[in-house]
Amino acid sequence: MTRRRFETRAIHDGQDPDPTTGAVVPPIYQTSTFQQSAPAEHKGYEYARTGNPTRTALEACLASLEEGQFGLAFASGMAAITATAYLLSPGDHAVLPDDVYGGTYRLFVRVLERYGIASSFVDMTDLTRVEAALTPKTRMVLTETPTNPYLKILDIAAISELAHARDALVVVDNTFASPYFQRPLSLGADLVVHSTTKYLGGHSDVVGGAVVINSKDIYQTLKFYQNAAGAVPSPFDCWLVLRGVRTLGIRMDRHAANAIAVAESLRDNPAVTRVFYPGFPEHPGHDIARKQMSGFGGMVSFVVRGGLESARRVASSTKIFILGESLGGVESLLDHPASMTHASLAGSSLQVDGGLIRLSVGIEHVHDLVDDLHQALAKVR
Ligand code: P1T
Helix, strand or coil: CCCCCHHHHHHHCCCCCCCCCCCCCCCCCCCCECCCCECCECCCCCECCCCCHHHHHHHHHHHHHCCCCEEEEECCHHHHHHHHHCCCCCCCEEEEECCCCHHHHHHHHHHHHHHCCEEEEECCCCHHHHHHHCCCCEEEEEEECCCCCCCCCCCHHHHHHHHHHCCCEEEEECCCCHHHHCCHHHHCCCEEEEECCCCCCCCCCCCCEEEEECCHHHHHHHHHHHHHHCCCCCHHHHHHHHHHHCCHHHHHHHHHHHHHHHHHHHHCCCCEEEEECCCCCCCCCHHHHHHHCCCCCCEEEEEECCHHHHHHHHHCCCCCCEECCCCCCCCCEEECCCCCCCHHHCCCCCCCCCCEEEEECCCCCHHHHHHHHHHHHHHHC
16 A cells, blocks of 8 residues: 555544544543553553653654654653753764754753763855864764754755764754655654644644654664653643644645745845745755755745844734744744844854844735735834
């Protein structure tokens, strides 16, 4: 039988009707512990930090969508990235993009450095810089593509080849593309991480994270860390993400269609000096995006003429785009990275432009979204 398609797997994988009751939707197993018939004899579950059937359903579904063997769910995207970082030991070195989510930067610089793990941040669109950053101590290359917030496109296959030649693991944060548009494991990555808070959950009502892996060894190590460190999601949070995942495909199609229309209209606005969208043929990563993604996603970033003050004015003037951190929900969100999501980069060499605005384009009617942005931009003309 041919492999079921993405949309079918999103609705069915890991989600067989409940064997006890026939419930079509996986139940929320709101229990902290499970009865044992004799000491250490049980039906696969003993204590809910170690495992819970609602979490198992989500983990199986996410593994299937990423075309991986194993999934692990966490309490947040940062918990998933932290568990992945436990694969590193003191003395090891990691390479990350210079344009990375501020929380990931903060974890590597402010936390992991204290444990003897060094990291370098490089412009990974330039493969010679990736190669130059790899040292005999490099054990991990953690990438994000499209990057947050400049939407740079990084060549997953080429970076994987360089990293693997030095025995470094490749981790791809696939939060922005979602598995609907991009499957890094099939391009050579070893691990995929997600903030399920974003497109996978899709409704801005849950915080969560996930890791998907093909290697059984790495899976078993991370599963041990998941239980040992304990940053697990609640059954209800797993259920919410799973409910979101079922509509991922249709939401992503609409996010991407709205994003290209918004990006095009911004390009024509005199108050905007630059628009970043990987779907534009002139975007430097467009050809790689066409090769490794099946759609360009729902994120658009742009620079407002007049810099920081103008950007802050625009950010406070939209009526439909909600000024807030996060992304990937059905509602449109607007972020001023320099003072919000990427404020933890302040003072580092990785600062983002004060005039930059990042949009998570939602699935409202596109004309309303375009009108809203142009009325806000009119305030700085
Ligand atoms: O917020 P949390 O679920 O812990 O996920 C962290 C994270 C990881 N990776 C990427 C690419 C992310 O964008 C995030 C969270 N990002 C935001 C909150 C934001 O607004 O960019």
